[in-house]
Amino acid sequence: xxxxxxxxxxxxxxxxxxxxxxxxxxxxxxxxxxxxxxxxxxxxxxxxxxxxxxxxxxxxxxxxxxxxxxxxxxxxxxxxxxxxxxxxxxxxxxxxxxxxxxxxxxxxxxxxxxxxxxxxxxxxxxxxxxxxxxxxxxxxxxxxxxxxxxxxxxxxxxxxxxxxxxxxxxxxxxxxxxxxxxxxxxxxxxxxxxxxxxxxxxxxxxxxxxxxxxxxxxxxxxxxxxxxxxxxxxxxxxxxxxxxxxxxxxxxxxxxxxxxxxxxxx
Numbered sequence: 001x002x003x004x005x006x007x008x009x010x011x012x013x014x015x016x017x018x019x020x021x022x023x024x025x026x027x028x029x030x031x032x033x034x035x036x037x038x039x040x041x042x043x044x045x046x047x048x049x050x051x052x053x054x055x056x057x058x059x060x061x062x063x064x065x066x067x068x069x070x071x072x073x074x075x076x077x078x079x080x081x082x083x084x085x086x087x088x089x090x091x092x093x094x095x096x097x098x099x100x101x102x103x104x105x106x107x108x109x110x111x112x113x114x115x116x117x118x119x120x121x122x123x124x125x126x127x128x129x130x131x132x133x134x135x136x137x138x139x140x141x142x143x144x145x146x147x148x149x150x151x152x153x154x155x156x157x158x159x160x161x162x163x164x165x166x167x168x169x170x171x172x173x174x175x176x177x178x179x180x181x182x183x184x185x186x187x188x189x190x191x192x193x194x195x196x197x198x199x200x201x202x203x204x205x206x207x208x209x210x211x212x213x214x215x216x217x218x219x220x221x222x223x224x225x226x227x228x229x230x231x232x233x234x235x236x237x238x239x240x241x242x243x244x245x246x247x248x249x250x251x252x253x254x255x256x257x258x259x260x261x262x263x264x265x266x
Contacts, residue, residue, distance in 0.1 A: 001155040001205055002055065002068040003165060004117050005173060005189070008124055008148045013244065014181050015121050016226040019189055020056050020066050021255070022046075023210050024219045025074070032220075032252050033057070033263045043091050044248070044265055046220070051076070053084020058265070061094040062226050062246055063120045070113035070134060071155040074216075083114045090118055100125040100143050108141045115153055117146070121226040126151070126158045150174055164202035169195070181225040181247050186260070193221050194256035209254050221255040224248045 002024075007017040024030075029049035036047040036054075045057025056066040065087035076082065090099035096118045103116075108129035116127035124146035132139035146158065152170045156163040159170060169192060176188040198206035210217045227244035249260035 001071070001163075001165070001210070002066075003193075003208060004056075004066050004068060004153045006117060006119060006124055006146055006151045006153075007178060008119075008146060008151075009178075010122075010148060011228070013228055014179075014225050015228050016064075016119050016124065017179050017181075017189075018064055018066070018117075018119060018222075018224040019193055020222045020224075021193055021208060021218050022055050022220050022222075023217060024055075026215050026217065026219060030219070033222075033248065033250055037088065040088060040091065043088065044263065045087065045091075046250075048082070048084045051082030051084040053082050054087050055084060056222055056224075057087045057091055058224065058246065058248060059091040059094075060265075061120075062229070063091055063093065063096055063099060063118065064224060064226070065090045065099070065119075066117045068115040068117075068153060069155055070115060070128075070130060072134070073112045073114075073155075077112050080112050081110050083111050086111070086114065086116055090116070096120040096123045096125055100127065103127060103141065103143060106141055108139065115155070115157075117153055119146070119226070121229055124151075126153065128157060164199055164206035165208065168197070168199055168202070168206060169208055179223065179225065181227075182244070186223050186249065189223065190255060190260065193223075194254070196256070209256055211254065218254045220253060220258075221251040221260070222248060223250075223260060 003021045005019040031047040042060040045054035093099040130137045154163045179186045196207045225247040248263035251258040
C-alpha cells in the first residue's frame with residue numbers, strides 16, 4: 001500500500017507539492033529516478049526493473065504521475081498488463097487534463113485494480129480503476145478532479161477514511177506546516193513520511209513508513225514541487241518558471257534511514 005500526498009495551492013509560487021512513499025516487496029528490483037526510457041527521453045522516473053515501468057515520474061512539461069495498487073492487489077497477474085506502464089502512458093501529454101482525458105478509453109480489466117494521481121501546476125486528477133473484485137466498488141474507470149487543499153491517496157479512494165493510514169495521518173498533514181521549497185524546508189513532511197506510529201488495530205500498514213518481517217515495506221520516498229508558470233513562459237516547461245525550477249528529492253530507502261537527495265531534472 002503506497003501513499004501519495006497532494007497539496008494544491010493555486011496562485012501560490014509553489015501551487016503543487018507532492019509526497020510519495022513506495023511500499024513494495026523488498027526483493028522486487030528497482031532503480032532510482034532517471035531518464036530510463038529512450039522512447040520517452042523527456043520523462044524522469046524510478047524504474048521498476050521487473051515490469052519496465054515506474055511508480056512515479058515527471059516529464060519535462062511539468063506533469064507528474066504516480067500509480068498505486070488498490071487494496072489486496074499486490075504483484076502481477078497473468079493476463080494483466082503492468083500498472084507501471086500507466087504513468088509512462090499519461091506522461092506523453094503536456095498537461096494533466098490532456099493526460100486524464102486520454103484515459104477515457106482505457107480498459108480497466110487490462111490491469112489489476114489501481115489508483116493513479118496526475119498533476120501539473122494548474123490541475124490534478126485522481127483516477128480509479130476497479131474490476132469488481134473489491135467489496136463495495138463497481139467495476140469501471142472513474143476520473144475526478146483533485147480539489148484545492150490537501151489530499152491523501154493509499155490503496156483506497158482519495159481521503160478515504162476506510163484506510164487506517166489516512167485516518168491517522170491526514171489530520172496530521174493538515175496541521176503540519178507546508179513545505180517551503182524556496183527555503184529547502186521540508187522538515188514537517190519528511191518527519192511524517194518517516195513515521196512508524198500506527199493505531200493499535202491497524203497493524204504496520206497503518207503507519208506512513210511500513211516495516212514488517214515478511215519482506216514487504218517502504219522501499220523509497222519522494223518529495224516533489226512544481227512552481228507557478230508565468231504567462232511569458234509560452235511552452236509548458238517545468239524547468240523554467242519565474243526563476244524557479246521543479247524540485248524532486250528522493251530517498252533511496254525508508255525515509256527514516258535514507259537522506260533525501262535532489263534528482264537531476266535537466
